[in-house]
Amino acid sequence: MATISDVASRAGVSTATVSRALNGKSSVDPELAARVLAAAAELGYRPNGPARNLRRQETAVLALIISDVENPFFTAIARGVEDVAHAAGYSVVLCNSDDEPDKEHEYIDVALQERMAGVLLSPTGRGDSAELLSRNRTPVVAVDRPLPNSTGDTVLVDSRLAARQATEHLAEQGYRRIGCLTGPSGVPTADDRLAGYRDGLRAERLPRSDTLVRRSEFKAAGAKEAARSLLSQPEPPDAVLVANNMMAVGVLEAMAELGVRPGRDVGVVAFDDAPWATLLDPPLTVVAQPAYDMGAVAAQLLLGRISGERTEATTTTLSAHLVVRASSTRS
Amino acid sequence: MATISDVASRAGVSTATVSRALNGKSSVDPELAARVLAAAAELGYRPNGPARNLRRQETAVLALIISDVENPFFTAIARGVEDVAHAAGYSVVLCNSDDEPDKEHEYIDVALQERMAGVLLSPTGRGDSAELLSRNRTPVVAVDRPLPNSTGDTVLVDSRLAARQATEHLAEQGYRRIGCLTGPSGVPTADDRLAGYRDGLRAERLPRSDTLVRRSEFKAAGAKEAARSLLSQPEPPDAVLVANNMMAVGVLEAMAELGVRPGRDVGVVAFDDAPWATLLDPPLTVVAQPAYDMGAVAAQLLLGRISGERTEATTTTLSAHLVVRASSTRS
DNA sequence: ATGAAAGCGCTAACAT
DNA sequence: ATGTTAGCGCTTTCAT
Numbered sequence: 001m002a003t004i005s006d007v008a009s010r011a012g013v014s015t016a017t018v019s020r021a022l023n024g025k026s027s028v029d030p031e032l033a034a035r036v037l038a039a040a041a042e043l044g045y046r047p048n049g050p051a052r053n054l055r056r057q058e059t060a061v062l063a064l065i066i067s068d069v070e071n072p073f074f075t076a077i078a079r080g081v082e083d084v085a086h087a088a089g090y091s092v093v094l095c096n097s098d099d100e101p102d103k104e105h106e107y108i109d110v111a112l113q114e115r116m117a118g119v120l121l122s123p124t125g126r127g128d129s130a131e132l133l134s135r136n137r138t139p140v141v142a143v144d145r146p147l148p149n150s151t152g153d154t155v156l157v158d159s160r161l162a163a164r165q166a167t168e169h170l171a172e173q174g175y176r177r178i179g180c181l182t183g184p185s186g187v188p189t190a191d192d193r194l195a196g197y198r199d200g201l202r203a204e205r206l207p208r209s210d211t212l213v214r215r216s217e218f219k220a221a222g223a224k225e226a227a228r229s230l231l232s233q234p235e236p237p238d239a240v241l242v243a244n245n246m247m248a249v250g251v252l253e254a255m256a257e258l259g260v261r262p263g264r265d266v267g268v269v270a271f272d273d274a275p276w277a278t279l280l281d282p283p284l285t286v287v288a289q290p291a292y293d294m295g296a297v298a299a300q301l302l303l304g305r306i307s308g309e310r311t312e313a314t315t316t317t318l319s320a321h322l323v324v325r326a327s328s329t330r331s
Numbered sequence: 332m333a334t335i336s337d338v339a340s341r342a343g344v345s346t347a348t349v350s351r352a353l354n355g356k357s358s359v360d361p362e363l364a365a366r367v368l369a370a371a372a373e374l375g376y377r378p379n380g381p382a383r384n385l386r387r388q389e390t391a392v393l394a395l396i397i398s399d400v401e402n403p404f405f406t407a408i409a410r411g412v413e414d415v416a417h418a419a420g421y422s423v424v425l426c427n428s429d430d431e432p433d434k435e436h437e438y439i440d441v442a443l444q445e446r447m448a449g450v451l452l453s454p455t456g457r458g459d460s461a462e463l464l465s466r467n468r469t470p471v472v473a474v475d476r477p478l479p480n481s482t483g484d485t486v487l488v489d490s491r492l493a494a495r496q497a498t499e500h501l502a503e504q505g506y507r508r509i510g511c512l513t514g515p516s517g518v519p520t521a522d523d524r525l526a527g528y529r530d531g532l533r534a535e536r537l538p539r540s541d542t543l544v545r546r547s548e549f550k551a552a553g554a555k556e557a558a559r560s561l562l563s564q565p566e567p568p569d570a571v572l573v574a575n576n577m578m579a580v581g582v583l584e585a586m587a588e589l590g591v592r593p594g595r596d597v598g599v600v601a602f603d604d605a606p607w608a609t610l611l612d613p614p615l616t617v618v619a620q621p622a623y624d625m626g627a628v629a630a631q632l633l634l635g636r637i638s639g640e641r642t643e644a645t646t647t648t649l650s651a652h653l654v655v656r657a658s659s660t661r662s
Numbered sequence: 663a664t665g666a667a668a669g670c671g672c673t674a675a676c677a678t
Numbered sequence: 679a680t681g682t683t684a685g686c687g688c689t690t691t692c693a694t
Contacts, residue, residue, distance in 0.1 A: 001467060003671060014681045019673055027679055044466065049445035050390065051671035053381035054686050069406045069413075069425075078400050082427060091441055094400075094425040096413060110422055114380035135375065136332055220606055249606045256610070275551055275580045276607040279587070334687060345665045350689055358663055382687035385670050 002043040011039035022047065053115065060090045062302060063111040064120045066143075067099040071218075071246055073272050073291050074122070077143060080295025081120055088303055090117065099187075099218075101127035112136050118302045120295075123147050125186055139305040143298045145188045146315075153305065154315045155298040159189050159271075160196035162287045162320035163241060166269045167200025169285075169322055170239045173330050175267045179212035179230055179237030181223055181247055190215070193243045193271065212237050216247065223250030231258055231266070239267030239328070245274050248284065268327040271320075282326030289320045333374040342370035353378065384446065391421045393633060394442040395451045397474075398430040402549075402577055404603050404622050405453070408474060411626025412451055419634055421448065430518075430549075432458035443467050449633045451626075454478050456517055470636040474629045476519045477646075484636065485646045486629040490520050490602075491527035493618045493651035494572060497600045498531025500616075500653055501570045505661050506598045510543035510561055510568030512554055512578055521546065524574045524602065543568050547578065554581030562589055562597070570598030570659070576605050579615065599658040602651075613657030620651045 008015045013032055021028045021036040028036075039045075053059045064081050066074040078094055085092050093116070097104040101124045108129050111119050118139040123129060123146075130147040133140045140147065142154040170178050180197040183190030194213065201208050214230045216222030223242070227250060230237065242248045248270035255262055262268045263282040270277075273288035297316055304310055339346045344363055352359045352367040359367075370376075384390045395412050397405040409425055416423050424447070428435040432455045439460050442450050449470040454460060454477075461478040464471045471478065473485045501509050511528040514521030525544065532539050545561045547553030554573070558581060561568065573579045579601035586593055593599045594613040601608075604619035628647055635641055 004673095005671080015672080016674080016682080017680060020680090023673085029679065032680085046440070046444050046467075048385070048671050050381045050384035051686090052673080054379070054385050054670090054688085055672045055674085057686070059381065069400070069409050070403065072401065072403075075400045075406060078425075079427075082400075091424065091426075093422065094409075095422075096410070109377070113377050114422075136377075246606075249610065252610045274607070275577075276605070276610075279580065279583045279607075279611055281612045335689095336687080346688080347665060347667095347690080348663085351664090354689085360663060363664085379687050382670090383689080385672085385686090386688045386690085388670070 001048075002040075002045040003048070004045075006043055007036065007039045007045050010043060011035045057115070059115055059117055061093060061114065061116045062090050062118050062120060062299070063093045063095060063107065063116050065095045065097050065104060065107050065111075066122045067097050067124070067218075069094065069096055071244075072274060073245060073289065076291035077122075077295035077298075080292040080297075081299040082295075084296045084299035084303070090303070097122075097124060099124050101129075104129055105132070108132055112138060117306050120298050120302055121147070125188065139302055141298045141302045141305070143294055151313050153298075153301045153313055155294050155301065156315065156317050157289050157294065157320050158317050159192040159320070160199065162271075162289075162322070163193040163196025163243075164199040164203065165196075165322055166241050166285075166287050167197050168204055169324065170241070170267050170269060170328055171200065171204035171206060173239075173267060173328060175239035175330070176206065177209075177212065177235070177237045177239070178206065178267075179214070179240045180243070181214050181216065181226055181230065181240055181251060182243040183218045183247070184215060187218075190218070190243055193241070197241050211235075216250075218244050219246050220250035220253070223247035224254045225250075227251040227254035228258070231255065231260055237266065240269075242268065242270040245270060245272035245286075248272075248274075252280070252284075262327045263329065267330070269322070273323060278325065280327070285325045285328035286323050287320045288323050290318045294318060332379075333376040334379070335376075337374055338367065338370045338376050341374065342366045388446070390446055390448055392424060392445065392447045393421050393449050393451060393630070394424045394426060394438065394447050396426045396428050396435060396438050396442075397453045398428050398455070398549075400425065400427055402575075403605060404576060404620065407622035408453075408626035408629075411623040411628075412630040413626075415627045415630035415634070421634070428453075428455060430455050435460055436463070439463055443469060448637050451629050451633055452478070456519065470633055472629045472633045472636070474625055482644050484629075484632045484644055486625050486632065487646065487648050488620050488625065489648050489650050490523040491530065493602075493620075493653070494524040494527025494574075495530040495534065496527075496653055497572050497616075497618050498528045499535055500655065501572070501598050501600060501659055502531065502535035502537060504570075504598060504659060506570035507537065508540075508543060508566070508568045508570070509537065509598075510545070510571045511574070512545050512547065512557055512561065512571055512582060513574040514549045514578070515546060518549075521549070521574055524572070528572050542566075547581075549575050550577050551581035551584070554578035555585045556581075558582040558585035559589070562586065562591055568597065571600075573599065573601040576601060576603035576617075579603075583611070583615075593658045594660065598661070600653070604654060609656065611658070616656045616659035617654050618651045619654050621649050624649060 214226035216226040277284040545557035547557040608615040
């Protein structure tokens, strides 16, 4: 593949001039610049990225580390990130941590090794990622979940408030034994949603019973099992709050198997809107999170930090909103 | 950040020895190697990727260019790719082309510029990507769709046969006016599925009528519009074959609006299985594609080609299978 | 088995 | 405005 000196000799100039012309620097004679551009085009010249990155001591690449590319919530975030990054001339490397600290660590290592400009991270919670990055002066922005003891920027959703509102909504609809299916203990979003659920019970003066709470992984299979257990106990709940969309699939499967009809028999509200939520019978009431915006905001913060314009850490909290459909209305 | 010479001086050896020790080369005194490793750990040394890539004239990064990260079919492919790549020590950069040749081109440029080891591409069909890559000796594997005039490896699904089988299934269930909603003309998967649908009609000796065919983008919004038009004509179809999962959402929305019940009033089969397909009432009959496997196979082929073990181009065709549920059974 | 030194392709400081 | 040149951090001959 052609190098800068090939272009230089073809255009009859020095490599410095080629570099300047190609990077649109001022102070290059228009006529020479044209000759350079022509030569480059003829040779199909493409600057060598690694060489440029080595010399510049920086790259235009961001890492986005999420727990699951197959979760629509995270892909929506990814879109937001990519649109912003791309517009600013940055590429995005998407990595799956599968919520395993080891994998997360591994990808952080890659990001560091490749000297990527910054990292967007939805942290597993355990692991030393934050420290690793800050020690190496690589900017980080945490998305969806806060970084353990972070000094960095964070973009969150007010899950707790949203969970409380969802719970209150169920209570207002006349449900009295409201249950909650949430994610693993220690995962902030899981714990926040549970806390918000309890806030809601308290506000509605409903008794709090731990037999109405189940935890599982944020996945369909685990949630299905948890829902079976929750719904087949002697005094089952008359409504449930489900902490994410993958879990919702499992819960609805379990309900179908048990012959429990959403809405009529047991009210259901789930976190995360999905295109298929309206196709269900009854349509699913959801807590819609602004996932795309979270990604976009996070990317913007990261780019700002990369260009060194801010120093103080910021936390941006976006709000989710309840979309009421028939799975949570008794009528 | 620490460099190789920092490690060398700390360990009291030359940079060459550090390099050898760290890369596990033979012929390094065990005692020295241990000293090097210790020094590297103490300094938190991480090899500089760009420098290494420049020197080696190769990178351990693959590009995966797909049309939409929010389409579960493609994310399943991405999983397959990533698992295989990761196991072989490669990273994957995921890029959205949005099915626009310009964006595709742009990402190919990035891949070339960064000297990525290879490219996995689901081509928009138009555009000169294949030529661009081959001219620069970068291996490509096409996934889901063939490359226009490619010499490279290809991993496909036998969409045409699957569409034919789905159509025959509908005919066997007693549907007589079967319609088809497919993707844009010129997109191979869209055209293949239409051709398979026609194969099915022919095999079942059903008349072929172009008033029963609609095309739209492979997205919900367009498909919804197309379904409205298809279903509200004087002589509407009594069943439809839908060419992908995003379109299925739109089609089902349109049916709900028009008061047309899937299965009972109009039989429905859609390409791509989804977790929510069983939650619908009636559950959705689908053509399940082996997306994960496609990604895994494609990645394997690409890695093989990168290591130069094959030269002839291969085409791998995987088969899809019909998963019959109640949306296509009249009973 | 180890070290010295060249050089990958580029950019930027310096010189003109 | 343009050219000369040093050097980014690493790997890999080539000597020893």
